[in-house]
Amino acid sequence: MLYLEEPQLEFRHGQHLVYPRDGLYLYGPVGETKELPTIRYGVIGTPDGVGRFKAWAQSMAGFIDIPPPGPRSRAVEPQHVPFPGFAAAFHADWPVEPPYIIDSLDPDEIEQTLRIANRHEAVRNTVDMFVSRLVAENNRLESAPQFWFVVIPEKVYELGRPKSTVRRDDRVAGEVTISQRRAKELQRQPTLFGEDEREAEVYQYATHFRRQLKARLLKERIVTQIVRETTLAPGDFRRESGMPIRRVEDPATIAWKMGTGAYYKAGGKPWQLADVRPGVCYVGLVYKRSELTSDKRHACCAAQMFLADGEGVVFRGALGPWFQTDTKQFHLDKDAARNLIKMVVGEYTRLHDGPPTELFIHAKSAFTDNEWRGFSSACGDETNLVGVQIAEARDDLKLYRPGEYPVIRGTALQIGERHALLWTSGYVPRLDTYMGPETPNPISVRVLRGECPLTTVLADVLGLTKINFNSCLHNDRLPVTIRFANAVGDVLISAPMDGEPKLPFKFYI
Template sequence: MRNKRHRFTPRMLHLPEPELEFHHGQQLVYPRDGLFLYGPVGDVAQLPSIRYGVIGTKDGVARFKKWASEMAGFIDIPEPGPRSRAVEPQHVPFPGFAAAFHADWPIEPPCLIDSLDPDEIDETLRIANRHEAVRKTVDMFVSRLVSENNRLENAPQFWFVVIPEKVYELGRPKSTVRRDERVSGEVTLTQRKARDLQRQPTLFGDDEREAEVYRYATHFRRQLKARLLKERIVTQIVRETTLAPGDFRRESGMPIRRVEDPATIAWKLGTGAYYKAGGKPWQLANVRPGVCYVGLVYKRSELTSDKKHACCAAQMFLSDGEGVVFRGALGPWFQTDTKQFHLDETAAKNLIEMVVGEYTRLHDGPPAELFIHAKSAFTDDEWKGFSSACGEDTNVVGVQIADSRDDLKLYRPGEYPVIRGTALQIGERHALLWTSGYVPRLDTYMGPETPNPISVRVLRGDCDLETVLSDVLGLTKINFNSCLHNDRLPVTIRFANAVGDVLISAPMEGEPKLPFKYYI
């Protein structure tokens, strides 16, 4: 008699909002509340002051100084709009950097480079070959940053890179320069010819030297980050229009760009600055000891002639939010039939061995639980490599996290959509999780339309599904490059593209293991 296949009955559940821990062990769900009332988690004496540098044009640096002086004091929340009777709950006044982060904030930058010529930047950006244009523009910043960093005995903890609006407009892959404004450059070799040279190199290598420019991305931010990795220089890139939106207006008198209110900008840039200086703004509260989360990162370069050739890396995150990026081996990881990335057994083992080794160094022992998050599934060979890299004391679990393929919408009575943390379990090891939705603390939903869930599926190893869902929900709250209530995706997946883009934006050299703050 044939066995009947077990049918799972879908069920709804709601996960409580993960709490964050701040100074003196205080716990709240919203980062701005915790920093405003208690300050950052841990011993604040570990980071008594912020030492930052600033690089930009004279006008850009002047705008930064004015903004820096405002950061030292109280910045109130915006007045209610004409259609609102009350202040929106997500707005929290910024009490001043020292009050929020318990660290001194220097109004006058300790390290300053204001020698960048705006006219030179503008002309360089208008070079017809976009790879050459962006690389030479990045050269201006990198050469000065490296020179100054090497000259100083006490180098800054990180640098604010203040960019003119032209850099943002023309320093991105899809940016174009009007034909009548283009400037001739030195590179005559086309990208197609550079790609062909990989298969048929020349005898003397002259063309190869010119083709080198195509190994650098046409994205200013990504290329800058990538080229500074080997120099161990941390940066916070900020547009002049963010610091002084009123200085940039159209002929009609309206600002050329709409930005967030000053208090929100202060919270976001202040949190990023504190983290990049070496501080820890908050951490997840009540987390199981010995837990380690790993997000897999894959990226293909435009220059390679082999469609399967890709770069792989692993992002390791701990419960306290600390992150490290490990570069793995380059190889034929992209599968053209399934459109997914998969490592072979050896590469998978080597990558996770680096992760476990770093965790063991930090905690004097291996993790009790290691969760590997990926957008794709795991092959048998790949999982064999991951598992063999861990000892018997570590429970390894493979979790696939992706946008839901089902066009499923969930509604509830009232003005607002489904509550964040709602989950629809559709299998023993599979659920749809709404990480976006109505947030009681904010008394609103921050999105523009009905939120979509993410798919969370335990594909390998064993762990209670509800535990996995709670972990994923918590990992949406440790983005230290902003000060939001939450992101839609967990940090293990949220920054995968950003990290991957940096990894392929310039030739990689040096240490294959660096803290996460170098990449964001």
């Protein structure tokens, strides 16, 4: 058995702590705060939604205390940290009045659109309402906001997801008459004049509001933070019994999470991993199949590049027959593999005036010989290329220990020279608790290609569970290279892609 120390995070003045909220509360974000003196954000929503956002924005400027202990809580819950106010935590001004406002969305029109029987048409038309206004406003402004808060009514959340349904009596007719099955047939046998194909284009858009909105705004380079009205003002939405329609986290926790996301999407860097080896670069491979194609092997691919400071860039690769129906795994051919990593190395070289000394490729599946030759050909002799498979190991092994709490986070069981099970979740001494609902499960970490000490790889993976800037948690269970692979892939297949193939990670989350 091995135990890996909890990775340290770096904050302002070079201070090191393990919990993001501690570091931001005591010291502030890492780096030079003068580069981001104020947060320039916009908000779009219905009049009521924007009104609720304004009230919440006012609260972000001040101190928000931790919740009082509940009947089943301890007197002190160390995971809770008061929110000191945005300026105190992030050393940047927070406008209590949104600098840019779009409040022309009609809630009745949104709900009527969401009730269209064809779900692809319903969600696409709903997204149209937001996208058209955001693009028009961004083009009109000389100095556009750094990002937009998109405040959505609860109906958008309820009916803007793939498995959502509208009751038959509530459905309204749309304009699309062609079926999804017919749309797939047209890919193999197109018509002479293309009229059916134009109507079938609606099926290129996903039935998930969030993913489609993100996808369609990529080419416009508009960053968004989507938030439900019920998150901002849960007390405004109650059942007949008087209870809130949904349970949300306490106001301080919401402020920490949304404040961190806002600071990051505005261009700030909340924290970074401390004492990281110079010249290291991590890449997570992303694959996603679309249900809209008639070829089951057809999939998109992408690479997420993450640097030591936590900054991420997504590179969109080529579409192709990457899904292997026999093994149920994704693999690139040599040329596609080379081109994908060539983009990564090129961007790293541009940022650092030289190629990485270490490049770790993280993937859920193994690497074929042909694929690895492609990756290797994109790297020079000065780069040590290492391929790491990170997979679920929920059913492989359960560890228990005496006492009230489970195995300590950072515990590892080495199975061989190049393979170990790593517990990235578990009891956390700083929090004096385990935040999960069940016995912690390990992940499998296996060095499949290249050479690097296993303990170094494990320590890197553990560190990469701590740089989720879309939240402000102590850690995630999966490293950021794998954690967001599905989310990025979902965005890539949610609308036709014809924009910039390289964009910062913040556009996708």
